Structures are given as structure tokens and as C-alpha cells.
Amino acid sequence: MAEPIDCAEAGARLQDYLKRELTPELAAEVRDHLVRCRGCFGHAQFEENLLHLMEARARRETCPSALRERIRGLLRAEADRT
Amino acid sequence: MAEPSTASVRSFDDEALPHLDALYRVALRLTGEAAQAEDLVQDTMLKAYRSWRQYRPGTNAKGWLLTILRNTFINSYRRRKLEPVAMDLELIEPHALYRAVESADPEGSFFGRLVDEKVLEAVDALPPDFREVLVLSDMEGMRYAEIAEALQVPVGTVKSRLFRARRLLQAQLYSYAVEMGYIKSREDTDG
Structure with missing residues (x-):
């Protein structure tokens, strides 16, 4: 069993942890720390809330249907040229 | 240079068109306005279609399209946009x-x-x-x-x-x- 990681190490790994880019072992160490440390837990939750907010806002934007149709038309025209 | 065939038009439709929303969103954030974002997405899709032969089917189409979008943006759009003052x-x-x-x-x-x-x-x-x-x-x-x-x-x-x-x-x-x-x-x- 490895030594538990401290706040500095957990903080350094937080970005990769939230992006799910850590190996399962490294992620488990961060998770163990977050369970034990209220400060780091709050910080992680804050970052996650902000990420959710950004993602949700981004998803509301979609390609306008007029543009979609125009592109389809242009692609047809390109195909017909050959 | 050989143009894409009808079969490849179909595969382009299947692989590239589902990413239009993502391309539009990224274009919107890069250019900062809807009209330019639309032009950028349109240019990107035409370029992507013309070089569709370079794309290997089943690889990351979204990433490939975004690379084209970004290069197009840097080459012909970036200088049109007034960038905000860089933060310290x-x-x-x-x-x-x-x-x-x-x-x-x-x-x-x-x-x-x-x-x-x-x-x-x-x-x-x-x-x-x-x-x-x-x-x-x-x-x-x-x-x-x-x-x-x-x-x-x-x-x-x-x-x-x-x-x-x-x-x-x-x-x-x-x-x-x-x-x-x-x-x-x-x-x-x-x-």
C-alpha cells in the first residue's frame, strides 16, 4: 500500500483527475485524498461545477439549420463537378 | 488529382456531418461572431471534402476536421478579429x-x-x-x-x-x- 498523497500532490493532479486522464492507480490516490480532506474536496467540487456550467452552456449552441443545408448543397455541387 | 467519388461523398456525409455542431461552436468561440463562424465552418467543410482522400476512415474525424478549421482560421480569419488585450x-x-x-x-x-x-x-x-x-x-x-x-x-x-x-x-x-x-x-x- 502506497503512502497517502498530500494536499499539494492532490492539487497538482486535480486537473488531470477531473479530465479523467490519470491512470486508475493515480486517480485512486486522489480520490482517497478527497474523501479525507474537506478543503481539497470543496476545491475539486468547485472546479467540477464550473466545468459543468461551461459544458452545458456550450452545448446550447448548435449549427444553424440554414448553414447545414447550405453546406450539403455545396457538397452536392462539388460532387457533381466530377 | 482525383476527385472524391460518389461513394466517398456518402462516407464524408456519414463521418464529417455529425461534427457540424462541434465545428460551429468552436468556430464561434474562435471568431467571436456568428457570420464569420458560418463562413469558417463552410470553408472548413469544403476543404475537408476536397482532401477527404487523406483522411483514414475510422480514425478521429472530429480531430481531423478541427485541425482544418483551426488552420483555416489562422490563415485567413485571425487577423480580421480584434483580439482582446492580453492579460498579465x-x-x-x-x-x-x-x-x-x-x-x-x-x-x-x-x-x-x-x-x-x-x-x-x-x-x-x-x-x-x-x-x-x-x-x-x-x-x-x-x-x-x-x-x-x-x-x-x-x-x-x-x-x-x-x-x-x-x-x-x-x-x-x-x-x-x-x-x-x-x-x-x-x-x-x-x-
Whole structure:
């Protein structure tokens, strides 16, 4: 069993942890720390809330249907040229 | 040069068109306005179609399209946009927003009050190199390796730009929250 990681190490790994880019072992160490440390837990939750907010806002934007149709038309025209 | 055949038109439709929403969103954040974003997406799709033979089926179509979009943006759109004044990264305190919110807003109402338009404004105000990484990662959910491929930079660069982008974003939201009276500024709290 490895030594538990401290706040500095957990903080350094937080970005990769939230992006799910850590190996399962490294992620488990961060998770163990977050369970034990209220400060780091709050910080992680804050970052996650902000990420959710950004993602949700981004998803509301979609390609306008007029543009979609125009592109389809242009692609047809390109195909017909050959 | 051989043009794409009818069969490849169909596969282009299947593989590329599903990414139009993502391409449009990224174009919107890069150009900052709808009309240019539409032109950029259209140019991107035509270029992608013409070089469709270079795409290997089943690989990452979204990343491939975003690379074309980004190159097109840099070559013919970037100079049209008036970039916001670059922010001084040295002035940004780590986790300033989190610490302030933690002490001033224990009930966590901050996110309920934070208008998401403000978040978008803050994203748009980021310097371009940081903005594009943040948009691809945090708005489009792309992985480090995919972003690195699309931007043609090392993964380490993606990580550090994302880290700084998030700090810059939080610093802006912090100023906004103080201005709106959602949280007290550090100076006020400390005395």
C-alpha cells in the first residue's frame, strides 16, 4: 500500500483527475485524498461545477439549420463537378 | 488529382456531418461572431471534402476536421478579429476564485447566481492560444491527446495552457463576482 498523497500532490493532479486522464492507480490516490480532506474536496467540487456550467452552456449552441443545408448543397455541387 | 467519388461523398456525409455542431461552436468561440463562424465552418467543410482522400476512415474525424478549421482560421480569419488585450498571467493568483467563494459563500449559491453568459464572455476574452485549448477541452470534451493532435503541439503544452486558461477564466469571474457583490474582495475581507 502506497503512502497517502498530500494536499499539494492532490492539487497538482486535480486537473488531470477531473479530465479523467490519470491512470486508475493515480486517480485512486486522489480520490482517497478527497474523501479525507474537506478543503481539497470543496476545491475539486468547485472546479467540477464550473466545468459543468461551461459544458452545458456550450452545448446550447448548435449549427444553424440554414448553414447545414447550405453546406450539403455545396457538397452536392462539388460532387457533381466530377 | 482525383476527385472524391460518389461513394466517398456518402462516407464524408456519414463521418464529417455529425461534427457540424462541434465545428460551429468552436468556430464561434474562435471568431467571436456568428457570420464569420458560418463562413469558417463552410470553408472548413469544403476543404475537408476536397482532401477527404487523406483522411483514414475510422480514425478521429472530429480531430481531423478541427485541425482544418483551426488552420483555416489562422490563415485567413485571425487577423480580421480584434483580439482582446492580453492579460498579465503573473498577476493571476492561484485558485483566487475558489478561495474567495469558499469563505464568502458557504451555501454554494455562487453557481446559481453566476449567469452563464458571463462565463462565455470570460472565455471569449481569453488570449487565443489559451481560449482554443479551453474550448476544445472544457466545452467540447476532447482529451489531451486529441487536442495535441488538432493543434499540433505536445501534450505537455496542452496541459499547461489549459491550466493557465482556467486560472485566467477564474480570475475574470472573480472580478465579476466582486463587482456584482456576490463575494467580497480579498482586500475587504483582510481588513
